[in-house]
Amino acid sequence: MQKTQKQKIVDFLINNGVIIVMFILVIYTGLTTNNFLTKNNFMNLLANMSYRLVIALGISGAVITGGCDLSGGRMVGFGACIAGTLLQKVEYGGRFFKEGFMASITPLNPFVVLILVMIICGCFGAVTGWFIAFLHVPPFISTLAMMEIIYGLGLIYTGATPLGGYIEGYTNFAKPGLLGINWLVWMALAMAGITWFIYNMTRHGKYMYAIGGNKQAAEVAGVPVKLTMILIYAKASAFFAMAGFMLGAKAGGASINTGLSYEMEGIAACALGGVSVTGGRGKVSSAIIGVAVLELLKVALQFLGVDANSQYIAIGIVIFVAISLDIRKYVQKK
Amino acid sequence: MAEYKLELRGVSKSFPGVKALDKVNLAVRPGSVLALMGENGAGKSTLMKCLFGIYHMDEGEIYLDGKKVVIDNPDEAARHGIAMVHQELQPIPARSIGENMYLGRFPLKEYGPIKMIDHKTMYEETEKWLKELGLEYNPRALLSTLSIGQMQLVEIAKAVSHEAKVIIFDEPTSSLSDNEVDFLFKIMNQLRDRGVAMIYISHKMDEIKRIADDIQVMRDGTYVGTWPAAELSTEDIISKMVGRELTQIYPEHDHEIGEVILEAEHLSSIHEKSFRDCSFNIRKGEILGFGGLVGAQRTELMEGLFGIRHLSEGTIKIHGKEVKITKSKDAMDAKLGMITEDRRGNGIFGCLSIKDNVGISIYNKHLKSGFVLDHPTINKIVDDSITQLSIKTPSMNQHIANLSGGNQQKVIVSRWLANDPDILIMDEPTRGIDIGAKHEIYEIMENLAKQGKAIIMISSEMPELLGMADRVYVMCNGKITGEIDQREEMTQENVMRYATQF
Numbered sequence: 001m002q003k004t005q006k007q008k009i010v011d012f013l014i015n016n017g018v019i020i021v022m023f024i025l026v027i028y029t030g031l032t033t034n035n036f037l038t039k040n041n042f043m044n045l046l047a048n049m050s051y052r053l054v055i056a057l058g059i060s061g062a063v064i065t066g067g068c069d070l071s072g073g074r075m076v077g078f079g080a081c082i083a084g085t086l087l088q089k090v091e092y093g094g095r096f097f098k099e100g101f102m103a104s105i106t107p108l109n110p111f112v113v114l115i116l117v118m119i120i121c122g123c124f125g126a127v128t129g130w131f132i133a134f135l136h137v138p139p140f141i142s143t144l145a146m147m148e149i150i151y152g153l154g155l156i157y158t159g160a161t162p163l164g165g166y167i168e169g170y171t172n173f174a175k176p177g178l179l180g181i182n183w184l185v186w187m188a189l190a191m192a193g194i195t196w197f198i199y200n201m202t203r204h205g206k207y208m209y210a211i212g213g214n215k216q217a218a219e220v221a222g223v224p225v226k227l228t229m230i231l232i233y234a235k236a237s238a239f240f241a242m243a244g245f246m247l248g249a250k251a252g253g254a255s256i257n258t259g260l261s262y263e264m265e266g267i268a269a270c271a272l273g274g275v276s277v278t279g280g281r282g283k284v285s286s287a288i289i290g291v292a293v294l295e296l297l298k299v300a301l302q303f304l305g306v307d308a309n310s311q312y313i314a315i316g317i318v319i320f321v322a323i324s325l326d327i328r329k330y331v332q333k334k
Numbered sequence: 335m336a337e338y339k340l341e342l343r344g345v346s347k348s349f350p351g352v353k354a355l356d357k358v359n360l361a362v363r364p365g366s367v368l369a370l371m372g373e374n375g376a377g378k379s380t381l382m383k384c385l386f387g388i389y390h391m392d393e394g395e396i397y398l399d400g401k402k403v404v405i406d407n408p409d410e411a412a413r414h415g416i417a418m419v420h421q422e423l424q425p426i427p428a429r430s431i432g433e434n435m436y437l438g439r440f441p442l443k444e445y446g447p448i449k450m451i452d453h454k455t456m457y458e459e460t461e462k463w464l465k466e467l468g469l470e471y472n473p474r475a476l477l478s479t480l481s482i483g484q485m486q487l488v489e490i491a492k493a494v495s496h497e498a499k500v501i502i503f504d505e506p507t508s509s510l511s512d513n514e515v516d517f518l519f520k521i522m523n524q525l526r527d528r529g530v531a532m533i534y535i536s537h538k539m540d541e542i543k544r545i546a547d548d549i550q551v552m553r554d555g556t557y558v559g560t561w562p563a564a565e566l567s568t569e570d571i572i573s574k575m576v577g578r579e580l581t582q583i584y585p586e587h588d589h590e591i592g593e594v595i596l597e598a599e600h601l602s603s604i605h606e607k608s609f610r611d612c613s614f615n616i617r618k619g620e621i622l623g624f625g626g627l628v629g630a631q632r633t634e635l636m637e638g639l640f641g642i643r644h645l646s647e648g649t650i651k652i653h654g655k656e657v658k659i660t661k662s663k664d665a666m667d668a669k670l671g672m673i674t675e676d677r678r679g680n681g682i683f684g685c686l687s688i689k690d691n692v693g694i695s696i697y698n699k700h701l702k703s704g705f706v707l708d709h710p711t712i713n714k715i716v717d718d719s720i721t722q723l724s725i726k727t728p729s730m731n732q733h734i735a736n737l738s739g740g741n742q743q744k745v746i747v748s749r750w751l752a753n754d755p756d757i758l759i760m761d762e763p764t765r766g767i768d769i770g771a772k773h774e775i776y777e778i779m780e781n782l783a784k785q786g787k788a789i790i791m792i793s794s795e796m797p798e799l800l801g802m803a804d805r806v807y808v809m810c811n812g813k814i815t816g817e818i819d820q821r822e823e824m825t826q827e828n829v830m831r832y833a834t835q836f
Binding site (some may be wrong): 123200201202206207209210212213214216217218219220221223224276279280281 | 406524640642661663665666672674679680681683684685686690693694695697698701705706707709749
């Protein structure tokens with residue numbers, strides 16, 4: 001009995017290693033530095049997590065089906081740029097639409113713009129998904145191809161000029177709202193709720209897990225594999241567009257390089273939180289935990305006086321260790 | 335010089351719960367061909383794997399030229415001059431013929447400390463060996479430019495290039511055309527003249543008669559005997575391969591057979607080597623067996639019926655009405671279900687719960703307001719099927735990977751029953767599960783038949799096929815070669831006769 005008890009504790013430590021280490025780091029940082037455990041810092045942290053969470057949620061669907069989405073970062077930038085051009089003040093000097101029809105109708109309602117960019121990017125995501133589903137192009141390659149295409153389109157569209165001068169209705173998205181919490185955080189929570197609903201309460205979610213678990217079996221069991229794959233990548237891109245919208249509101253501006261390489265953070269967050277990169281496993285809470293761990297780590301290291309360059313090394317090490325521990329759970333069972 | 339080139343004496347091998355080999359002997363003279371025969375699962379492959387050190391034999395000895403040798407892995411076998419031409423090729427199609435022949439033993443040139451592959455020697459050697467067998471292939475050509483049969487010949491050239499003294503051919507002709515078979519036999523005759531000892535594993539009677547000098551028969555992991563090929567007729571061989579009684583683990587046949595529910599006519603695969611022109615029908619409440627040897631394309635035919643494989647022609651009628659089935663969803667809508675042969679490969683979702691494994695086939699049927707899953711109803715269905723099929727599990731949220739093979743199979747059965755099919759295809763329904771669970775699966779099949787469901791069962795286990803089926807179709811080489819509908823004619827001999835009508 002004694003031994004099994006001990007074994008249980010070891011298992012618990014291994015299974016929750018990442019979270020435990022995070023807690024220790026947060027407590028240590030809180031005790032040894034000033035201003036870390038403050039409301040202000042916490043709110044800031046949440047705001048930084050918000051759009052990263054939306055990206056991670058988008059990518060999680062791809063990862064659960066055993067794929068990935070490299071077009072994420074560029075899609076964020078593309079979404080941010082489209083949103084930006086449609087939401088500039090009339091009196092702003094560097095306005096993107098200076099004359100003509102578009103100048104007469106912009107700025108649009110920010111909510112309309114949000115829906116619009118999600119639809120536009122969603123369509124591009126559907127194209128990526130179509131190549132994956134029907135032509136069997138591996139996700140790694142097809143999303144890479146879409147990444148290039150989206151970057152090119154973004155460059156042509158914006159002429160590579162940065163955007164700014166947004167209307168207040170847009171930048172207010174990044175202001176404290178209900179209960180004093182940033183609206184961006186509420187948006188991220190809403191997306192987490194919607195994603196949870198999709199993953200657990202709809203056919204699409206169940207099909208997604210089935211495809212990730214065993215694609216051949218899913219085909220035999222009558223799962224519409226192709227349609228599901230297209231939806232997953234369309235949904236991911238729509239989420240990226242929303243993250244771009246949020247990032248634009250927070251920064252008060254956007255350029256084609258907005259969100260660059262955020263997809264890597266998203267994939268890392270998913271993996272850290274326990275979304276199995278071999279497919280079939282992963283929850284919304286995994287994405288939340290993963291994003292929280294990465295952001296807490298960054299902020300804590302910053303407060304501890306670790307210089308920005310070394311932080312990357314620390315993040316890399318954490319990913320190595322965390323995934324090695326996580327994989328152990330599954331490898332041993334065989 | 336010893337009489338036998340290679341001798342195996344008293345080889346036994348047990349796997350958990352099964353005695354795969356029980357004191358099996360084998361002896362082959364130099365310059366002769368020994369045909370090794372037996373039903374599926376008789377232990378031929380296991381014996382060869384023991385010879386090559388892939389499995390460690392529990393007891394038994396290997397003698398080469400009368401001297402005792404120990405072989406622990408295939409490398410050592412190769413060093414002793416024993417080579418095998420596999421049934422399933424394991425070549426690298428994207429590399430050249432020469433590279434495939436010399437993989438793992440590339441000729442090297444040395445420049446001081448630097449070792450480089452000597453391509454020139456490799457290709458010259460390859461060409462020499464190919465020529466020796468009369469093969470006119472360019473050694474630099476990619477292997478993928480050859481047909482499967484030609485690849486097999488290259489594989490043989492490789493075995494010869496090892497200067498092998500013993501060559502084992504494991505069903506080498508399963509993918510060869512008639513011309514290629516003739517060519518293979520020509521090569522084998524050459525090898526015989528050179529004193530090479532050969533073991534030839536095949537089910538094809540006419541080939542055995544043409545090439546074999548001696549015939550050894552195995553049955554259920556035991557050695558039956560060895561006879562000069564000239565002394566045995568086809569009938570003799572079959573009766574020696576079969577010769578055993580059925581054991582009573584099958585439930586009484588107590589179901590009523592009704593009208594024809596499905597008619598399949600002239601089903602042919604888009605692949606030439608797969609099933610061709612297969613017509614069959616099944617009745618309500620009938621257990622229909624599909625017998626044949628491994629590779630007879632039974633699985634492929636059923637997958638074609640279920641829409642997972644493409645048909646080049648053929649019609650499927652259900653209740654007299656023609657239906658189009660191009661994907662599994664169509665088949666499910668037509669009230670078909672399919673339990674696949676490869677449970678791990680395309681049956682279970684290993685990392686998902688029992689609930690999800692069952693529910694996957696009905697998630698689109700139980701929805702609230704059109705898109706929200708009706709979890710209470712689904713839970714009830716899953717719970718009921720766990721009780722009904724007595725699936726042993728603490729809860730429906732258990733991962734299916736934690737269950738035994740038999741329970742996993744029952745979960746898969748539940749998946750299809752939840753969808754309420756009229757026709758259930760069961761491909762090797764008891765493969766890899768223990769005898770108790772087998773019995774339970776048989777009971778389930780009998781119950782389903784009683785409820786008026788039609789069951790198509792593919793089985794390579796002869797007793798199971800004959801014990802369960804009301805009627806049997808036998809396939810061989812992609813064609814349906816026989817139908818047995820009288821129970822008294824359902825004998826192993828009859829099935830084997832149809833199953834070997836190449």
